[in-house]
Amino acid sequence: MKGSKDLKNIKIAYIGGGSRGWAWQLMRDLATEKEIAGQVALYDIDFEAAKHNEAIGNELKKREDVVGKWDYKAYETIDGALTGADFVVISIMPGTFEEMASDVHLPEEYGIYQSVGDTAGPGGIVRALRTIPMMFEIAEAIQAYSPNAWVINYTNPMSLCVKALYTKFPEIKAFGCCHEVFGTASFLCEMLKDMEGIDGVKRQDLTYNVIGINHFTFFDKASYNGVDLFPMYDKFVDKYYDTGFFDEASKTNWMNNTFSCAHRVKFDLFKRYGSIAAAGDRHLAEFCYGKEYLKDPETVKAWKFGLTTVDWRKKDLKERLEKSRKYLSGEEQIDVTPSGEEGVLQMKALLGLGNFVTNVNIINRGQVPQLPLGSIVETNAYFSADEVRPVLCSDIPSELLALFSRHIYNHESIMKSALTGDLNHAFRAFLNDPLVTLDVKTAKELFDRMIHNTKKYLTMYQIG
Amino acid sequence: MKGSKDLKNIKIAYIGGGSRGWAWQLMRDLATEKEIAGQVALYDIDFEAAKHNEAIGNELKKREDVVGKWDYKAYETIDGALTGADFVVISIMPGTFEEMASDVHLPEEYGIYQSVGDTAGPGGIVRALRTIPMMFEIAEAIQAYSPNAWVINYTNPMSLCVKALYTKFPEIKAFGCCHEVFGTASFLCEMLKDMEGIDGVKRQDLTYNVIGINHFTFFDKASYNGVDLFPMYDKFVDKYYDTGFFDEASKTNWMNNTFSCAHRVKFDLFKRYGSIAAAGDRHLAEFCYGKEYLKDPETVKAWKFGLTTVDWRKKDLKERLEKSRKYLSGEEQIDVTPSGEEGVLQMKALLGLGNFVTNVNIINRGQVPQLPLGSIVETNAYFSADEVRPVLCSDIPSELLALFSRHIYNHESIMKSALTGDLNHAFRAFLNDPLVTLDVKTAKELFDRMIHNTKKYLTMYQIG
Amino acid sequence: MKGSKDLKNIKIAYIGGGSRGWAWQLMRDLATEKEIAGQVALYDIDFEAAKHNEAIGNELKKREDVVGKWDYKAYETIDGALTGADFVVISIMPGTFEEMASDVHLPEEYGIYQSVGDTAGPGGIVRALRTIPMMFEIAEAIQAYSPNAWVINYTNPMSLCVKALYTKFPEIKAFGCCHEVFGTASFLCEMLKDMEGIDGVKRQDLTYNVIGINHFTFFDKASYNGVDLFPMYDKFVDKYYDTGFFDEASKTNWMNNTFSCAHRVKFDLFKRYGSIAAAGDRHLAEFCYGKEYLKDPETVKAWKFGLTTVDWRKKDLKERLEKSRKYLSGEEQIDVTPSGEEGVLQMKALLGLGNFVTNVNIINRGQVPQLPLGSIVETNAYFSADEVRPVLCSDIPSELLALFSRHIYNHESIMKSALTGDLNHAFRAFLNDPLVTLDVKTAKELFDRMIHNTKKYLTMYQIG
């Protein structure tokens, strides 16, 4: 039929294509994909890393257990990767662990603890200042070389990355994906087992409505087979409020597991607001008053979640580099069971292969009429051929709006700094962040030191 | 599981339950329904008619070819019908054919022809004035007796009926359904056959985005298997612009068929605005400049659609009364193949039995951010357990907004008359209607005569 | 001329007409008023107090130095006072000092200090819960007896009082007045003298744009004779940041003066946000993070403002009662120089006697498009015959929006409690208040105790 895309000739450009995390997840999912095929164009400022992934990826199609046959190709320039792309995936590391160590740990000298440090809080704000200029560049390249491609961002800070893409190229067809919500949906499945003995339910079997901003999302509705899950969750919270609930992944040894938690922060937020917070506790905590869940390491321990240190990240990367070496040498093979991520499903829906509803981060064009237009919100959206249409969330409780808007206005202030080069706006956002419980002079000192530590990436700004 | 509804014990209240049209469609669809069962509570100001439908409906469950076993029960009071209802269906005839004859035909004395006369135009406006007070009453009854029920309206004028429900009871869970859009989707399936030889495609196989107001809806996107249907439609319009395209239903003898058309108005609107109008031509024409498609009967004939006269309606009713008699006597049996309507599917989705996206008329809480909040718009919406969430339409072309807003502001003016009793506002809407091409004095004379003819139903208003 | 009001026959209804503060200010201003005259109708639940003011007021017109001849009359019922009123002034004391002592001082047991306790913070929230039902009653009476009157509210919490009036009677012509902004404007006049030696400038000579919410207002523009005052203020802040600036009123002995301050909070907010905070420091502090300016009494002392205790209020009232006695007995006479308040000027503008621009608290119908419609904002407004039209503030910095919105969403939550009777919403607002730095259990305990202490006035709510 005229107008049909050649589904066996799809091009996916991967910005940050040297990644040893998200890139391999994509490889897994493409390897099991029967309906579409084509090329994955890998671009990375570390070209060698992209070449390694090219080799790892191309190895896959030789395997008999792999049904999805894709070519992987590393490109030395971004225009090469983007030209002709149907999809662009962005998953970059803005700066090095050196900058990240400053983001996450320098505030500790001032009594500010961060469990992740890449979204909100002092670390998230400074990371954003560093990342936005990179996103501006990528948006300009997309506008020049693949303006009609659909763009999927995985980079953090999610909200400001997506906002940066839209700010520089307003017609971009971009959205941001994050699996934190899926984790909470799966957690509700575990609740079904624990509370009602219903086993085997998958997150896709639930219906839930997502509201909020990335890493600080909530369900205001959740049901299974038409049954409202809120009354059950209420009892579940009562049952486990003090002890926490160890889900399958965490049970063995939550303290060693940087990403796991006992959901006590989630339970506490339910006690407070009556909605189900839908992200890992270490993310949720960073959006709340700094003397609550993140007061100090002992408090964090009592709330039973973990502080993700940069040392851990370094160790983790080392392991992933080792894994990369093994993949390349053939000592180890990539696992080709589905990753649980939805990127490929989304691409297929956009190609006309199966409409569905899932949650995404996207510019607010009215889907949350109670929050400012142009902000980046996370809600459900309906994916269909060449369209992502958010569903309307017009009834968010004012108590949650108060929480969301504080960060959304901070996003605006940070973006204003990126657009004008004047760091004052970002500093005001810094002062308004709930983790920053410092007087103005001390806050300025911390801010300035953090800026200094990442200034190599801040050439767009006026720095005193 | 706790919190589950008893799916075999659903209560559907049917306001206007003596209907010999929509009520029978519902019976058909319930008769084929396997997952839910319960009672249909019939309420009608013509109690005898409701009793007849009670008998007709109860006959069904005795039939072997009927899988859906429902009890039908006529109620003498609306509170009886509503109490305990999970769903309320509203499908009433506001006034008699006497009033309708005035709505539709009196304007002809002034050179104003209306193809339907129940939505916009002089007839639609006066009908609205008569209907809104009835809807106010129904909304109050729902608030009192079944405030948590989902309410489906089929009555015209659709937009103002739904607006009336929300105006009187803002927390109502109501939406309006209309099959005009489905007709156009099916028409696109016929196009696929005509232009590409692709046979057997059903409207559910297409993806389309609906924008606008009831009976004046458009597709701004339509695709089949990921292929954009707009380029094909463009050629299709060129091919049949002059002759029109006779679809299956109309082919035999369109001129005798009041509801069929050759889609020439639809084609002309595509030439004008580049979007696919998605309703029957006789509806579309009424929203446009009065000297265009509805200038006089000859013009209507040239555009190849029909004027639905009230005489035809009387004759049609007579036939349906005869059919009712036969159903009652057993001479004839209700057809139990699916009707093509979606009401039962929607109810099931609201009970948690299958999420899906379809188009509905609902209050604008932001789904069309370019049109006034509180207006009634028709868009796609995502149906899931106890939720109808419109999808966002933030990119309607300004040319269509100009067309829609004219009528939407008229709705506001008419509603203002209903709320204040002051008919001046409705008269100003009358003057602003595109069919009313009269000077102010003549317009006032026509308006006053029309009001006079329906004044029995206008006790809420100050009439000179 | 037909349609003219009889300017010598104006009726002002005063709800709370037994007041020994605002009522006497009004008497002063009316006493000097030449263009309008008429009756002041005093209504108070303490009828005797109203009778006293009747006597005090009527004494005035006998005096030779009084040009404004007004009749004062105490009414036993609100309908008597309201009927025929052109203006309604609302200045009530919601509850007694007993409830206020709980509002202001009980939180101190939990380490929460409040400098006023009648606007935001735990005290403001609980006071609002008590006051809203009273405002609902007043709004209903106005709707019934004087729907066309202009209504001026002076009662705190201002925002929620005005919101309550509009919520109950949406067509009310109401606004709220507060002199805090005037104080800051006068303070800028003192700056002109201190920094530039310019003497004799009055606040009316300045032009300034007001943004924000009552008691937490800012100037984003201020000029004198076309000269932008911001650069001067910047230097002024630097000069006095550490010491504070003692204005004329405060100089003598600020520590004994409950209402005065050294503007250090104001200066600190300028350092933070670059805008000029425009209220007394004791009000401003209550809208900010609780561990900043109000951490403990020592901190308050260091910031050089005062905690207004209820004991002080009791003492102050005693003095005013004594003054009332003297006025009645003739031992003392009311001062008839202008009070500095603008109420009478506003009334005159609304009667067509002199258009002007001043700041008011009014429902947001779009004047601050960045904040929710329906919230109560304080901005400039243009007063003319029978009209108060806010001027547009479309460019508020995101950093301030973050501050304002937090409280505005709290107002929504508190109002939701008043409308539904469910105190959960108010408790969530309580948790979201920046002064409440408690964990959820402790916060609940404090909230419950505070509610208990005022429960006599909370019959509209479900109390556990």
Next chain:
Amino acid sequence: MKGSKDLKNIKIAYIGGGSRGWAWQLMRDLATEKEIAGQVALYDIDFEAAKHNEAIGNELKKREDVVGKWDYKAYETIDGALTGADFVVISIMPGTFEEMASDVHLPEEYGIYQSVGDTAGPGGIVRALRTIPMMFEIAEAIQAYSPNAWVINYTNPMSLCVKALYTKFPEIKAFGCCHEVFGTASFLCEMLKDMEGIDGVKRQDLTYNVIGINHFTFFDKASYNGVDLFPMYDKFVDKYYDTGFFDEASKTNWMNNTFSCAHRVKFDLFKRYGSIAAAGDRHLAEFCYGKEYLKDPETVKAWKFGLTTVDWRKKDLKERLEKSRKYLSGEEQIDVTPSGEEGVLQMKALLGLGNFVTNVNIINRGQVPQLPLGSIVETNAYFSADEVRPVLCSDIPSELLALFSRHIYNHESIMKSALTGDLNHAFRAFLNDPLVTLDVKTAKELFDRMIHNTKKYLTMYQIG
């Protein structure tokens, strides 16, 4: 005082400075101005014309009866004129009378009569297409050379000119001025005399609220000394509905006077909508249904207003050129009584010399929350030092919104053509214009011919 502007050294850049109309009005008003002085920088694509005005202007300061001493200087380049400007006045003629003749008179071949042809209707639309690119260029020059200047536009089509300025340079400080509203205010003064015998009232003595779009503005409130003028206007309309009312200017011989009218259109609009239309009838008529006031020349005559022909404009220009010659030669002197325009008053207010409220055309940032943000609306605004703040109009009747929005959406479509070069959008606006009562094919023919006639100025567009 630091920060003060040198009020004797103001620079006004005049784009279109060779004008023989508006430029001389400005000269008149500056000649009587005592508080400010400086240079008027004349820029015109007809440099010689600017030189003439330089000479005429400089002659003024030699005169003893002239108190305002200004230097006039013609610049050959726009950057010279703009650099250092405090104010920019834009008053240009887009194209020549040749193009205007096509705009105004070609549609007559198709039965479409236009009384002005420079705002709405076929002529206004095509003129807009020609003018927007010029405004884009001017906006870019302002952004480059005088980004902080206040910009006053007098060019038509006003709304689209102002929209173009904001579209190209969103931070521009621009507004549009038009005297049509003043004319209607003066007309109300004549009513006061006619109906009540009150003589000597000036328009500045009235208070009125302006709503709408340029040349199609209304008063929804008007008062004199606090007396509502609507009841009087109602009687006035009844008195003169049939005959019309000849105001002072028109009385002698309205038919010979192109700009005068008997206000019958205005009266008819009052009968229809209950608001006072506030522009000359020849403008108002162009916004209404084409077969009403502008059906044909006889109809126009019956409504007692005039069709401004391009022949008349040519003759008028000839007279003005002759006048220019006389000014230059000294045969005649410019009249230095105030012109009645407000430009100089506005400039002074922006310099801090007298705040006041008047009506302007400006981007909708929320002042009319019921109309789209970003549209250009005409409302009252408060002028003060370096600020123009619109007053809020949140209560426009839906009947008027229907009229305004039709044209506002047309503006959006036309602007879309200017931004994309695709004339389809403008053609859709053309079809939606109330004067265009043609079928789609005929409309296309007319549109294409009109485009052809002005194509020399349409290099930005794709023309078939």
